Amino acid sequence: xxxxxxxxxxxxxxxxxxxxxxxxxxxxxxxxxxxxxxxxxxxxxxxxxxxxxxxxxxxxxxxxxxxxxxxxxxxxxxxxxxxxxxxxxxxxxxxxxxxxxxxxxxxxxxxxxxxxxxxxxxxxxxxxxxxxxxxxxxxxxxxxxxxxxxxxxxxxxxxxxxxxxxxxxxxxxxxxxxxxxxxxxxxxxxxxxxxxxxxxxxxxxxxxxxxxxxxxxxxxxxxxxxxxxxxxxxxxxxxxxxxxxxxxxxxxxxxxxxxxxxxxxxxxxxxxxxxxxxxxxxxxxxxxxxxxxxxxxxxxxxxxxxxxxxxxxxxxxxxxxxxxxxxxxxxxxxxxxxxxxxxxxxxxxxxxxxxxxxxxxxxxxxxxxxxxxxxxxxxxxxxxxxxxxxxxxxxxxxxxxxxxxxxxxxxxxxxxxxxxxxxxxxxxxxxxxxxxxxxxxxxxxxxxxxxxxxxxxxxxxxxxxxxxxxxxxxxxxxxxxxxxxxxxxxxxxxxxxxxxxxxxxxxxxxxxxxxxxxxxxxxxxxxxxxxxxxxxxxxxxxxxxxxxxxxxxxxxxxxxxxxxxxxxxxxxxxxxxxxxxxxxxxxxxxxxxxxxxxxxxxxxxxxxxxxxxxxxxxxxxxxxxxxxxxxxxxxxxxxxxxxxxxxxxxxxxxxxxxxxxxxxxxxxxxxxxxxxxxxxxxxxxxxxxxxxxxxxxxxxxxxxxxxx
Numbered sequence: 001x002x003x004x005x006x007x008x009x010x011x012x013x014x015x016x017x018x019x020x021x022x023x024x025x026x027x028x029x030x031x032x033x034x035x036x037x038x039x040x041x042x043x044x045x046x047x048x049x050x051x052x053x054x055x056x057x058x059x060x061x062x063x064x065x066x067x068x069x070x071x072x073x074x075x076x077x078x079x080x081x082x083x084x085x086x087x088x089x090x091x092x093x094x095x096x097x098x099x100x101x102x103x104x105x106x107x108x109x110x111x112x113x114x115x116x117x118x119x120x121x122x123x124x125x126x127x128x129x130x131x132x133x134x135x136x137x138x139x140x141x142x143x144x145x146x147x148x149x150x151x152x153x154x155x156x157x158x159x160x161x162x163x164x165x166x167x168x169x170x171x172x173x174x175x176x177x178x179x180x181x182x183x184x185x186x187x188x189x190x191x192x193x194x195x196x197x198x199x200x201x202x203x204x205x206x207x208x209x210x211x212x213x214x215x216x217x218x219x220x221x222x223x224x225x226x227x228x229x230x231x232x233x234x235x236x237x238x239x240x241x242x243x244x245x246x247x248x249x250x251x252x253x254x255x256x257x258x259x260x261x262x263x264x265x266x267x268x269x270x271x272x273x274x275x276x277x278x279x280x281x282x283x284x285x286x287x288x289x290x291x292x293x294x295x296x297x298x299x300x301x302x303x304x305x306x307x308x309x310x311x312x313x314x315x316x317x318x319x320x321x322x323x324x325x326x327x328x329x330x331x332x333x334x335x336x337x338x339x340x341x342x343x344x345x346x347x348x349x350x351x352x353x354x355x356x357x358x359x360x361x362x363x364x365x366x367x368x369x370x371x372x373x374x375x376x377x378x379x380x381x382x383x384x385x386x387x388x389x390x391x392x393x394x395x396x397x398x399x400x401x402x403x404x405x406x407x408x409x410x411x412x413x414x415x416x417x418x419x420x421x422x423x424x425x426x427x428x429x430x431x432x433x434x435x436x437x438x439x440x441x442x443x444x445x446x447x448x449x450x451x452x453x454x455x456x457x458x459x460x461x462x463x464x465x466x467x468x469x470x471x472x473x474x475x476x477x478x479x480x481x482x483x484x485x486x487x488x489x490x491x492x493x494x495x496x497x498x499x500x501x502x503x504x505x506x507x508x509x510x511x512x513x514x515x516x517x518x519x520x521x522x523x524x525x526x527x528x529x530x531x532x533x534x535x536x537x538x539x540x541x542x543x544x545x546x547x548x549x550x551x552x553x554x555x556x557x558x559x560x561x562x563x564x565x566x567x568x569x570x571x572x573x574x575x576x577x578x579x580x581x582x583x584x585x586x587x588x589x590x591x592x593x594x595x596x597x598x599x600x601x602x603x604x605x606x607x608x609x610x611x612x613x614x615x616x617x618x619x620x621x622x623x624x625x626x627x628x629x630x631x632x633x634x635x636x637x638x639x640x641x642x643x644x645x646x647x648x649x650x651x652x653x654x655x656x657x658x659x660x661x662x663x664x665x666x667x668x669x670x671x672x673x674x675x676x677x678x679x680x681x682x683x684x685x686x687x688x689x690x691x692x693x694x695x696x697x698x699x700x701x702x703x704x705x706x707x708x
Contacts, residue, residue, distance in 0.1 A: 031087070031088050031089070032088075032617050032618045033088065033089040033090065033091055033121060033617070034085060034088050034089070034090045034091070034615045034616070034617050035090075035091045035094050035121065035123075035615060035616050035617075036090065036091065036092050036093065036094065036613070036614070036615045037062065037094055037252075037255070037256055037257050037614040037615060037616060037621070037623075038062045038063060038064060038092065038093055038094065038614075039056060039061065039062070039063040039064070039093060039094065039095045039096070039097060039251065039252070040063070040064055040066070040076075040081075040092075040093040040095070040096045040097065041053050041056075041063050041064070041065045041066070041097045042065075042066050042068060042076070042096070042097065042098050042099065042103065043065055043066065043067045043068065043069075043099060044067075044068050044069060044099040044103055045067065045068075045069045046099055046128075046129070047232065047233065047234040047235070048099060048128035048129035048229070048232060048233060048234075049097060049098075049099050049128045050234070050235060051128075051233055051234055051235035051240050051244070052097050052126065052128060052244070052247065052248075053065060054235040055235070055244040055247070055248060055260075056248070056258065057604070058260060058545065058546055059248070059256075059258030059259060059260045059546070059634075060257065060258035060259070060600060060603045060604050060607055060632055061248065061252075061256050061257050061258035061607075062257060062258075062607050062612060062614075064093070068099075068103060075110065076110040076113055076114060077109065077110065077113050078113055078116075078117070080092075080113075081093065081113060081114070081117040082117060082120075082121070088617070090615075091117070091121040091123060093123065094123065094251075094252055094253075094255075094256070094616070095123060095124050095125070095126065095251035095252055096114060096117075096118060096123060096124070096125045096126070097125075097126045097128055097251070098114075098125060098126070098127055098128065099127075099128050099129065100127055100128070100129060100130035100131070101127040101130045101133075101135060101136045101226065101228065102135070115222070115224065118223075118224045118225075119222065119223035119224050122225075124225045124226070124227065124250065124251045124253075125224065125225065125226045125227070125251075126226070126227045126229070126247060126250075126251050127226055127227065127228050127229055128229055129229055129230070129231065129232050129233070130228060130229065130230060131188055131230070132145060132188040132189070132190035132213075132214075132230050134193040134196070136219060136226065136228045136230075137192060137193055137196040137197070137198035137217070137219030137221065137226070137228060138188075138190040138191065138192060138193055138196070138198065138214060138217075138219075138228065138230070139190050139191050139192070139193050139194075140190070141188045141189065141190050141213075143190070143191075144191065144206070144209065144211070145188065145189050145190035145191065145206060145213050146187075146188070146189040146190075146206045146207055146208075146209075146213060147186075147187075147188050147189075148186065148187070148207075149183050149184075149185060149186060149187075150175050150185050150186070150187045150189075150204055150231065151175060151176070151177040151183065151184050151185050152174075152175060152176075152177030153174075153175045153185075153204050153205070154172055154173070154174050154175070154204075155172075155173040155174070155175065155202050155203060155204040155215055155239070156171055156172060156173065156202070156203055156204070156212075157169050157171050157172075157173060157201065157202055158200050158201055158202065158203055160199050160200070160201060161200075161201035161202055161216070161246070164201060164218075164250070165201065165246040165247070165249045165250035166201055166202065166243065166246035167580065167582075167652050168245060168246070168579060168580050168582065168583040168651035168652055169242060169246070169578060169579060169580060169583075170577065170578055170579055170580050172577065172578060173202055173239055173242050173243065173578075174238065174239070174578075175204075175231075175238075175239045176237055176238050176239065178537070184237070185231060185232065185233070185237070185239065186231065186232050187204070187215060187230055187231035187232070188213075188230040188231070189204055189206050189212075189213025189214070189215065189230070190213050190214060190230065191211070191213060191214070192214070192217075196219065196221070197219065197220040197221060198214070198217055198218070198219045198220075198228075199217055199218045200212075200214035200215075200216070200217040201214075201216045201217050201218065201227075201246075202214070202215045202216040202217075202243065203215060214228070214230065215229070215230055215231050216228070216229050216230075216243065216247075218250070227247065227250050227251065229247075236541065236545075238537075238540075238541065238544060241541070241544035241545060242544065242578060245260065245651060249634075249653070252634075254634065254635070254636050254653055255616060255621060255634075255635055255636065255669060256633065256634055257607070257612065257614050257623065257631075257632065257633050257634075258603075258607075258632055258633065258634065259632045259633065259634045259647075259650075259655035259656070260546035261546060261548075261586050261650055261651075261655075262543050262544065262546060262575070262579070262583065262585055262586065263543065263546070263547065263548035263549075263585065263586045263587070263588060263593070264320065264539075264543050264551075264571065264572070264575070264585045264586075264587060265323060265548075265550035265551070265587055265588055265589070265590075265593060266320070266322055266323065266550065266551050266552070266553065266568060267322075267323045267325050267358065267420070267453075267473060267550050267551070267552040267553070267590075268322055268323065268324050268325060268552070268553055268554065268555055268557075268558060269325045269360060269420065269480070269552055269553070269554045269555065270325070270326075270327060270330070270360065270364065270480070270554050270555045270556070271303070271324040271325060271326040271327070271330075271348065271360075271555045272326050272327055272328060272329075272330035272331040272334075272344070272345055272348070272555075273302070273327040273329070273330030273364055273555070274300035274301060274302035274330060274556075275300060275301045275302075275480050275481055275483075275554055275555065275556040276288045276298055276299075276300055276301075276481055277298070277299045277300060277301055277481055277482075277483065277487065277556075278479065278481040278482055278487050278490065278491045279291070279296045280487065280490045280491075282295060282296050283494050283504070284296070284376075285481045286298045286299070287300070288481070289371065289373045289376070289377070289378045290376060290377070291376070292376055293373065293374060301481075301482075301483035301555075301556040301559050301560060302330075302334075302344065302555070302556075302559060303344055303555050303556075303558055303559045304343075304344060304559065305343050305344055305346075305347040307344075307558050307559050307562065308344065308347040308348055308351060309347070310558070310562065311355075311558055312351050312354045314565065314568075315354060315355075318568075318569075318572050320572065320585070320587050321354075321355060321356055321587055322355055322356070323355070323356045323357070323358055323550065323589060323590065324348070324355045324356070324357050324358070325357075325358045325359075325360040325420045325552070326357060326358070326359070326360050326403070326407065326412070327360050327361060327362060327363065327364045327403065327422075328362055328402070328403050328406030328407060328410075329362045329363040329364075329402075329403075329406075330364075331344075331345040331406075332406075345410075349410050349411065349412070352410070352411060352412050352413065353413060356413070356589050357407060357412040357413060357414050358414075358415075358418050358419070358420055358453075358589075358590055359400065359403050359404055359407065359414065359416075359418060359419050359420070360403065360419075360420045360421075360422065361399040361400060361403050361419075361420075361421055361422050362398070362399050362400075362402040362403040362406065363399065363422075364422035364423075365391070365395070365399055365422060365425075366391070366422060366423060366425045367391050367395075367396050367399065367421050367422065367425040367426035367437060367440065368380075368390070368391065368425045368426050368427070368428075368429065368433050368436075368437045368440075369381065369388050369389060369390055369391070369432070369433050369437065370389040370390070370391060377432070378432065379432055380432055380433055388433075390437050390438065390439055391426070391437060391439065392439055393439040393442045393443050393446070396426065396437070396439055396440060396443035397443040397446045397447060399421075400419060400443060400444075400446075400447045400449065401447055404416060404447070415589065415590075415591055416447075416448060417448055417449055417450035417451055417591060418449070418450075418451045418589075418590045418591050419444070419447075419449045419451070419452050419453070419468070420452075420453035420473075420590075421440075421452070421453070424453060424454055424455045424459070425437075426440035427440070427452075427454055427455075427459055427465070427470075428458075428459070429458065430458065436465060440465060440466070441465050441466025441467070441468075442466065444465065444466045444467055444468045445466050445467045448467075449467065449468045450467060450468055450469065450591070450594075451468060451469060451470075451471055451590055451591045451594040452465055452468040452469070452470050452471070453470070453471050453472075453473050453552075453590065454470040454471065454472050454473070455472070455473065455475060456472035456473055456474045456475070456549060457474075457475055459472060460472050462594075462597050462598065462601060469594055469598060470594075471549070471550070471590055471591075471593055471594040471597065472549050473549060473550045473551065473552045474539070474542060474549055474550070474551045474552070475551075475552060476535055476539065476551050476552065476553050476564070476567065477492075477531070477534075477535050477538075478531075478535065478553050478554075478557050478563060478564050478567065479491055479492075480553075480554040480556055480557075481556065482556065482557070482563065483556045483557070483559050483560035483561060483563070484560050484561045484563070485523075485527035485528070485561050485563050486523040486524065486527075488527055488531065488563055489521050489522070489523045489526040489527050489531070490523055492521060492526070492531060493517070493520040493521055493523075493526075495507070495514075496514065496515070496516060496517045497516060497517050497519075497520050498516050501517075501519065501520055502520065503516075503520070527563065528566065532566045532567055532570060533570070535567045536566075536567050536570030536571055536574065539551055539567065539571045540570070540571050540574050540575065543571065543575060543585065548586070548588060548593045548596050548597060549593065549597070550590065550593060572585070580651075582649065582650070582651060582652055583650065583651040583652075599630050599632070599657055600632075602628075602629050602630070603625075603629060603630065603631070603632055606625055606626055606629045611625065611626050611629075612624070612625045612626075612629075612631075614633075616669070619668055619669045619670070619671060620666060620667070620668055620669070621633075621635070621666070621667040621668075621669060622664050622665070622666055622667075623660070623664065623665045623667070624660070624664045624665075625660045625662075625665075626660075626662065627660070627661060627662025628662075629660065630657040630658065630659055630660075631657065631658050631659070631660050631665060632655070632656065632657050632658075633646075633647070633655065633656075633667070634647075634653050634654070634655040635647065635653060635654050635655070635667060635669060636653060636654070636669055636670055636672075637649065637652070637653065637654055637670075638654075638669075638670035638672070639654055639667055639668065639669050639670065640667065640668045641658060641665065641666070641667050641668075642665075642666065646658070646667055
């Protein structure tokens, strides 16, 4: 039942005075209030507020979370929200995120305090997931709207959304439909309520009708602004990932600490070498350590000059540079076996400036422990005393240095401080080698290596290995030992089907990390129908999450059937269909990715430790951070720093990193940018009506949660 409270007639001034908000001082001397660049997230433990918090964490945007489910939590009152600093009224939060339009019990003083605070300081409120109802500016869904699943629906950004916070999108917002048996997206689609000042930003078609209903829109009322979101989501779903940037830009007015961009880099390992081929009869790879010694006949896969031509044409068409991770011995062996001829190397070297190049060691030797490959799986050799036999410092150093010299003699444009070891060897690998080879760090120092690749599936966190910082890479599930799609599917079936279905049973033995296929894939169609869409979705998910880590495949995947390209095409074509031209993919080389990750980690650590403060007074933003920590922020176009320009353009804003040198930074926001706060008590916002607390969802209407 709808409930109201008796304070609805209070004006802004009366409510502000009743709550003790500092309106008087600002009105008396005309002083603009200070607004701290921090968001208040009021959580109910649901996925929607968690998703917004995760977005702020990724960007490095400060927030304070109040969990309504926790006893002993802070009480949200006037003193919690605002105070006075050096005689100037201060709003402690530039935005408020609630789990819905009013999560408090009927008659809640906390909701009353929030409403007064938002109106007094012009602070926007995000309703992370709410029922469509007049109190949120919308008709009930029963009045010509819809409540239910919108799996697979194509929503659209409206003209107002494109002109406003979602201008970085091309228009389409497709909702995931990854499983026919799992409900993934529940929504309330509705029209603005009669007389409501409501502007839809994202709409979807109402089933069975010719009209569209709002999924995201802005509701202005009682001197307040709410972003009303009426679909449930979690932080991993594509629809949220597409809209997350706009939600943050709306609630911060485009002025906030932290920044996100969308990245994609592809490393191609083993270039110049040949990769062993999967044997569909033996279910192993002759020549590699998963096949018993002497079993099968190696039939290696190696690119051809035509494959190089295809790669360079593909780069030009898609505007993306591949990183070729090379082993010089592969070409030396080829020339030795073919009277000095290596047409592949000749073509790659001729086209060397079309690619970026990374040292992958000379022979692709395993650089961890000395391997005993007489058993499957292999194990580390041991000394007489039981200690591990390690590959020596000299052998590791020779692998690095020889490959560098070979690449330099071929004129490859190298960055000598980057290294990808064969199989990421030298680094720990479970279960056989739980520790790094102690000689690895020494050899890295011998060769000036500052950036060392690691496998994100087993070593995801950036860490130091001697002088080098790791750069985790995402392995794409396109196998190194497959040059043809049927080989890929056959091995895929071996890994991902049960023993009863003819598979290895790995998926049965590791249910926490691996899911068995319901049935083996058809070797003729399974690659295009199952593997390509799945791997495309996974990789595109990394891109949309603002994750700069590179993905890696192997040169074999660019040969023969060229099986990597359908996935890469899916990522790039999918991205360009979703984003406007001012929001391009950022394609960095390995060391620049490493530097970005390292800056982010330092910044996020400082933010979490409370060592970063920032506030806005009028058009001036002041940021303080510890010395040695680079500052990142997102600002409107035209923002200046110390009289010079700030940042670079991206997604309709400017963002970037700058050194604070331990001193406060002062940024000037252009006068055309929207203000984030009004003078407390300003009549410009009109009277405030305390919201109607209480239950917002009629009896019998469920509120589903998003699934992962």
